[in-house]
Amino acid sequence: MTPLILWFRRDLRLDDNPMLHAATTTGRALIPVFVGDDALFSIGAAARWRYGESIRDFAAGLERMGSRLILRRGPALGVLRELVAQTGAGGVWWTRLYDPQARERDSAVKALLREAGTEARSFPGHLLAEPWEVETGQGTPYRVYTPFWKALSARDIPAPCPAPARITAPHSWPQSERLEDWQLARALNRAVPVLARHARIGEKAAQARLDRFLANAVEEYRHARDLPGREATSGLSENLTYGEIGPRRIWSAAQALLGAEPGHKGAEHFCKELAWRDFAYHLMFHTPEILTRNWRAEWDSFPWREDSPEAERWRRGMTGEPFVDAGLRQMYVTGTMHNRARMIVASYLCKHLMTHWKIGMDWFADCLTDWDPASNAMGWQWVAGSGPDAAPYFRIFNPATQAAKFDENARYRHRFIAELSAKPGPDALAYFDCTPRNWGLDPAAPYPAPMVDLAEGRARALAAYSARGT
Template structure:
């Protein structure tokens, strides 16, 4: 006799109805489907902005499910306890989910799968957060890739299956399980005054993500090659935010990029390559979980990084008060919007790890707290790449000069003026938003004078190079 028990679909970073393998397969089974989101040990550890933004995404996804007559059940507690309780309450015979690839999620998922199987539950994981499962891309020697370009060559012509259609119906269980109220979780509690401000800049949910992709393919991708380096331009897709919560799948993005390439849009190949940087980051994190926690090149453990995050220079960096206008504009952009332009991320990361000789882990942790597009793999790789301690990294002696970078990539100061209020008679709202978003305890006002540089650009560069030359590895 075929199994008619409900299937629990455990929703995580896959807040979408389209191209969702676990939901599609559950819908097609004809069995009742109970979508569940758990505020579990992994969600609990998220930084302030990503946790808040995740909460908005969960709310939007619950509405999307309601739109097809289903419900999202919310529970708080450890994943295994939460799922076991739901299996008991609903008589579910299966718990399905889409895979995650960061070490904390993988550890949780392995334990959950083993325990549920032991209980006799059909515990199953599906692909969907990546284009290529990290273990399926191998060098000729059977090793993982440590350098991006050969990784790109290995995957660029692979067949990527078409995206799955949107799920339009789920069979309801006889009785829906009790659910927590999302508001009671207060996922934005650590955002302080920032939530109201950042809330103006985020775009939440699957429909918004698809709209964003459509607009980028129609109007942005053709010029992507040139425009993507200019932080004042709207020259990139900004899809990192919905991608990290799975409001859109990488497969949908990939096929849209491929079609644009076939249509002869010049920037399409460069954009596809960026999607593959995301894959590469997960490939590395999967094979070398230390990417998140320690120097990927262990010899860097001997480098005299400064590890004190209470130093005045580091506090100035986090608060956008270093006196280096490009760096400060970028740090404020992140505080206000929850995002930072990629060129700016590279500059502030270089400045912190080189001019301020501060350990990349401190910068990584600040980003983890502030970015609404925080992604465990891309953030870790971005920091180690910038610091020189990572795979395929920029060499430590290549030190971005933020002043030269500003002249090159923000020649008319549009970006700096957008974010740095001091010294402007009538600062734009964006620049003033910063002062409305930061904690009052920081005591900042747009009427303050703009600070002198915390370290001279030449002096900081020399200090970093001297330390690098004195290293004994």
């Protein structure tokens, strides 16, 4: 009956947490721990700040249960070994992660802890199904989404487990560091108050989001999710990123709607989007090169442009294409970007500007509070054409026609671009409050002229794609 150390990472919730649920059934004293290692301090500025807020909220939730979250900074193995020695813990448990760095770290931690006689166990909880559980009839990983969806949706997804009624505390607690001393918001400078207005932090906020979406928006989700001027999506990507809500909890709630109304198109499409997230992790697990190089090797010879003044204007939301700029400014102000805008923003960079998808992927990683390594990489490669289920080379989104179709009343563009309005709203002006001062942006300045002619940019991209035989 030695204590258990519970190593929390991207599973910062009490509800539907398989690792925590299993630990509470043992009757052992539990010592929740968060390790501030390179995995935390190497992520983008916005995600690092948002991660810290999630840690803070989760620690408060544990305290309400009579428990604590012990914070320690340093390499995970060294920190965990030290805590085992200090507490006499007989085991260290955690929820699995699937990116290459986490897998390498966790495998080493597991092996060396066990070698020292300490129990080391990992649990599911970040996905609907483990990446190795969903496979083709030939026992190989899926490379196309539609058959993956069919296989996943045919599985018996485990029901979410309840939050614990109590968490047994140890006789004495090890020393904890202060979250404030980690300075997770330092890189954001003056952007913090702006981002904080839009964040919905913690599992209570996540559950409220889910409930509100299923009650008010899911009915029209299949169509309305493409309209950035409407509040028609769940917004749960932010909470899923840090594990403030479990994917099985979301799946179960959506499936309940399908059970009550078979063929419910909104709920079914919502489940497909959740499965798309699993597919991204499936690909990252089996083909980790998707994070760093073209998933389709034949794209390695494509003449992508590297960084440039045009790419910098793109980053600053000053391309002169309102739909593109609205998306980039939304990301800077809110920490997220509407999915339709993400496709338009990415297509413009990769195709109209012929710029390497990694330039955009890295910018998103620095600015998104819902940054997810698998989904970010797959999304960029999908748009660029170099990834799985890729958009065909001739699919070059025209920002102007996309705006006319999906933002017909210009509500989205006016919400985030101050220069388009005589009396800009708070979100449009907030962009100038949180961007770096050395960018020298002024809401009273004229809106920039387009960087490229859309027809000429499309023709240039098509010529390049045709030349490589795409």
